[in-house]
Structure formats: structure tokens, C-alpha cells
Amino acid sequence: MAFLFLNKPLYLYLMEQAHIKTPLGITLIEGNENGIAKIWVLNDDVPVSNSIPDVLQNAVKQMEEYFEGKRNTFDFPINPQGTDFQKKVWKALLEIPFGKTTSYQELSIQLGDVKAIRAVASANGKNPLWIVVPCHRVIGSDGSLTGYAGGLWRKKWLLEHETPPIQQSLF
Secondary structure (H helix, E strand, C coil): CCECCCCCCHHHCCCEEEEEEECCEEEEEEEECCEEEEEEECCCCCCCCCCCCHHHHHHHHHHHHHHCCCCCCCCCCECCCCCHHHHHHHHHHCCCCCCCCEEHHHHHHHCCCHHHHHHHHHHHHCCCECCCCCHHHEECCCCCCCCCCCCHHHHHHHHHHHCCCCCCCCC
16 A cells, blocks of 8 residues: 655645444545545544545445455555654554554564654554554553554454454364
8 A cells, every 4th residue: 555645735635525334433534536534433423424425435345345354455545644754654554464463662663763652652643544554453562452542442343353263173
């Protein structure tokens, strides 16, 4: 998945929106022909969109497939807005395999600065692309579920969704 860097501020580009129902609540998907800029779970009860704009249909379809357990990667164009450091962290998050986790410390080391744990955690928390850029796969060094903008219950749900129990053999 590639990031698209724009020459103009994001607000100068018309953004389309859709609200879809997911097992974790109503989710906002926002983007345009340059890619999806935001996927965010809402705590407010807003109506589901009656129609999906063309530029968002692929993202909506892939999100639905993810929740149905039929998809573990996303291939629609993304266009998150943030600082260079935030984008560097978000790119690193894309490398965390489906069904796996990493810690903030491991991510800091991977990015080349073990002392950047707080900055990495802050960038992780500002990720605008819920699930697609898998910030939910980052946990505490002790294995604890720490910080998640969508709420820890959603983080737990997502991690369990991505690592279903292994069927034990009866023989």
C-alpha cells in the first residue's frame, strides 16, 4: 500500500463520505480520487449512508470483507494526512502482519530510536485510518492492551478477530 503525498492541503480537495455499520459501531470512510484519508469509528449514532460515492466503494467493500473474515489485507489507495514523523510511523504499522502484534518499544527500535517510544505512541494514536493502518496491533511491552483511540474494548475485539482460536484435533 502506497502513501500519496499532495502538494496542496487536504482541505482543498473535495472529500466524499460514507457511514457504514460494522460490528464495532458506525464507521466513517472519507476520501476522494487521491485515496482514502480517514476511516474512523464513531461513538455517535449517525445514520448509515443510503448510497456510497463511487470513489469510496472499493474501501467500503474491503472493510465489509474484513469484518466478514474474508480479507486480511487492503489494497485501495490511502492518503493519510500528518507530519513526516507520523507518516513514517504509519508506514511501519503497515508492516505488522495480520494476526501479529508488536510493542511500542519494538516499533521505536525498528524506526531507529529506542527513546522515541512516546513519540511513536502519540503518532500511533493519531492514525486516521482505523484498521487499514493497523495501530490496534501495537501493545505494551508486557503484552497489555494499552491506549486505543477507539476504546480498548474495540482493540481487544480487533485482535481477537484477527487471531481466531485454533481448532484442536480430536484425535
